[in-house]
Amino acid sequence: MDKVKTRFAPSPTGMMHIGSVRTALYAYLVARQHGGTFSLRIEDTDRNRFVPEAAEDIVQNMKWLGLNFDEQPVVQSERKDLYVKYAKELIEKGAAYEQDSAIWFKMPKEGKVGFVDLIGNRKVTFNLSDQKDFVLLKSDGFPTYHLAHVVDDHLMGTNPVIRADEWLPSIPKHVLTFQAFGWEVPQYAHLPLILGSDRSKLSKRHGAKGVSEFHQDGFLPEAILNYMALLGWTPPDGKEVISLDEMVKTFDLKSVHSTPAVFDLTKLEWMNGEYIRKMSDEELTKRLQEFLVDHPNKDKIAPLVPLVKERIKKLSDFIPLTDFIWEKPEYDVEVFKKIKLNDLDIKDVLNKIAYKLEEIKKPWKDKEFEKAFRQLAKELDVPAGNVFQLIRVAVSGQLVTPPLFESIKIIGEDETLNRVREVISQFPNFS
């Protein structure tokens, strides 16, 4: 391939969709690995479906994902005159005609159009007898996708054209239009569709959200990119967790396959967790602070980061896991009842715990703390884990938390003791 130039060309009819990330990514990778250019084109020629905020949403999400453009975005609605000019040129050339104040392309009725798709090296042939004339320029003066695609990609020098598989049936229109202008037909790569769990085209009803919603849910851009890349392509060495830079080196359009892939949120979550665990504590802290913009204690989270790192799959998981650190939890008797203490009285055990806590020398140390309560467990003839579990619930109100000793150190000796006492007074008999 010589002078590679790719583009991502979404239409702003809604917020940027997760499925389009893969199209954008592949186009980006092809450009980068060939030292070519990558650009954005906003295809806003359908005024009925136009959503004003959508273009900005797309630009922001591409930025967040790190898929940077090499030039100013092309906005089709700003170059209406251009399409009118070219549509008229086709009339002059006898390839188009005007009817009902729209300009139509005249499709030949005989012959075939064939081309070879970069994906899967598929040779596809269409019989022109199945084709119909189609509109190039609508009566509102805006071009259809077909005209805009041919004009823009010729003018921009796009090669190869990377787009979704749903465009494949339109190939005869596009090839013939390029030829009518006397322009070279670019190479095409039609990417297989991304499907929902019911195997139909991925859409909102599958719970497939916009990119910015994944952002809000606490997904990392690198994990999203990595996961989406795997939908249709496997890195040569089979290693699935792979950075953008590595992808640029090893990606190959020819090894992308032509089979539609089902989007699997569970695997994306796993991938996100992999990236979180791989990060340094400092980096994770920074990312969490950026994510927790309105969190009142975001400046104090650093000591918690190593504690939660292995326990969160998404940045947002941090919140429910650490809420109890900052403020006294709401207690529920039922939660206490789940702890097995043989037939011992919960309140009785809590009193003993409070007593021990007062006894332990401050500042509390992990080992002494642990030793003290293992001994208490022995005295009570209860598994040590169950005693720790009681303390955990008394301190956090929850059965699942980050490691107890470290959490308590962050909460502080006084507050810990307060909470245990609070529980004792709040539930006189635990029944």
Added chain:
RNA sequence: GGCGCGUUCGUCUAGUGGCCUAGGACACUGGAUUCUCAUUCCAGUAAUCAGGGGUUCGAAUCCCCUACGCGCUACCA
């Protein structure tokens, strides 16, 4: 209906005529570690390669047919 594309474990996939009685990852199950959860580590369940015909000494891999799925069939993209 017409045209087109596609079909390997539940999902993403490896595989381009013999290394495949089909390998990996996610998920799931069991076990080890453990103060809960998680992480980590081990082990396991799971595809007669959509079905049927060929070609070949030999096919998941090549050819044909059928079935099924999806896409397109707009002055939407």
